[in-house]
Amino acid sequence: MSVWLRPGFARHLKIPPNFRMLLLLTLALPLLAQASNPARTSAPALDRTITIATGEYPPWVGSSLPHNGYVNHIINEAFASQGLKVEFVYLPWKRAFEETRQGKFDATSYWYENDERREAMLFSDTVITNRIVFFQRADAPKVQWKTFNDLAPYRMSITLGYTYSGEFYQAIDSKLLNPIIVSSDVQNLKLLMAKRVDFFATDEMSGYYMAAQLSIDPRKLAVIEPALIKPQGYLLAGKINPDSQLIINTFNRGLRTIKANGKYQKILNRIDATSFYNPNAKTQNSSAR
Missing domain, CATH: 3.40.190.10 (Periplasmic binding protein-like II)
Known part of the structure; x- marks a missing residue:
């Protein structure tokens, strides 16, 4: 609730000084509480489809793979947990990186760390650890x-x-x-x-x-x-993109969400259920989500 007082209003009231101080404190306390608790303020939110440049590196990412591959499946589920849709665009790897660096795409999936990438990109939390x-x-x-x-x-x-x-x-x-x-x-x-x-x-x-x-x-x-x-793989966003930090923060929040609710582990479990990795593996869980 907001309170508006006409300028000079207090001068026309015969209010004892101690009550006047109490009135000022009453009006100021909500503002002080909000300033001391930033979490109560509404955070900016993305409200559009996230475009992600990616490439062919099966079974982790690939246009013909179920769910676009294991890593892109994780990325899609992380954004979905935050109410966002994802569009994957398949390009040669060098072009995917460069056009994301230039801000033509919101992010690119997925990359290992090196100095060039750290200089040009913001990195997400670790999506996957490879061997x-x-x-x-x-x-x-x-x-x-x-x-x-x-x-x-x-x-x-x-x-x-x-x-x-x-x-x-x-x-x-x-x-x-x-x-x-x-x-x-x-x-x-x-x-x-x-x-x-x-x-x-x-x-x-x-x-x-x-x-x-x-x-x-x-x-x-x-x-x-x-x-x-054993390199770690990341989602990258170009620093030139004004939404890059928001994109990475939103993804990281979604990644934590799907790790907490079990979806992340279910995607990893699909790997152990694939016959290309283990010829004796059962395949009935290959479509688990």
């Missing part, structure tokens, strides 16, 4: 490694433009490692199965997914432990 591993043939002698020196005697291949660790690139620059560089992970897998390399590095889930697409039994592949890196 970049070395794959070898299951019928080959087991490769064991602790340092890159242990890998030096072997033949390996990597994908041009892929995000590996800084230490891995340093080992290549120093000529300690001399990998074959190809344009796609599919080429890496074909080289491995043809016994032209001893192992290659890629995301663990993506490696198994590619094998399934090429009709390769996943039991013919073996993961070399430990993982090369």
Whole structure:
């Protein structure tokens, strides 16, 4: 309730000084309470469809995958929990990043961290944690490694433009490692199965997914432990976009919501229920939401 007093009104009233002070405090207390409790003020809200530039990286993201892939499913559910719809636009990865940086899209999904991205983008909370591993043939002698020196005697291949660790690139620059560089992970897998390399590095889930697409039994592949890196994946928003902080805050709030209500874990459970990852897995839960 608001109270309006005509200017000079108090001068015409015969009010004792102590009551006058009480009146002023009564009028001021609601304002002071609101100032001391910002949570009571209404926060700005988005009221439009969120456009997200993304790319092809199955099974995590992909235009032909159920729910646009596991990561984009998480992102969609997080925004949906905040009452927002999402439109995914599939582009080459470099273009998806650049056009989001320029503010043409609200956000882009999904990316690992590096200095260039930190400089241009706002990062969400962690959406997913991946495992970049070395794959070898299951019928080959087991490769064991602790340092890159242990890998030096072997033949390996990597994908041009892929995000590996800084230490891995340093080992290549120093000529300690001399990998074959190809344009796609599919080429890496074909080289491995043809016994032209001893192992290659890629995301663990993506490696198994590619094998399934090429009709390769996943039991013919073996993961070399430990993982090369365990990068965290994020939703990014261009700093040039005036709504970028609001978009990230809204997404983070939604991510916390779906983790609390169990939807996040249900999406992750779909991974364990997929036959491309485990040939003995049951598939009846593959559509769980």
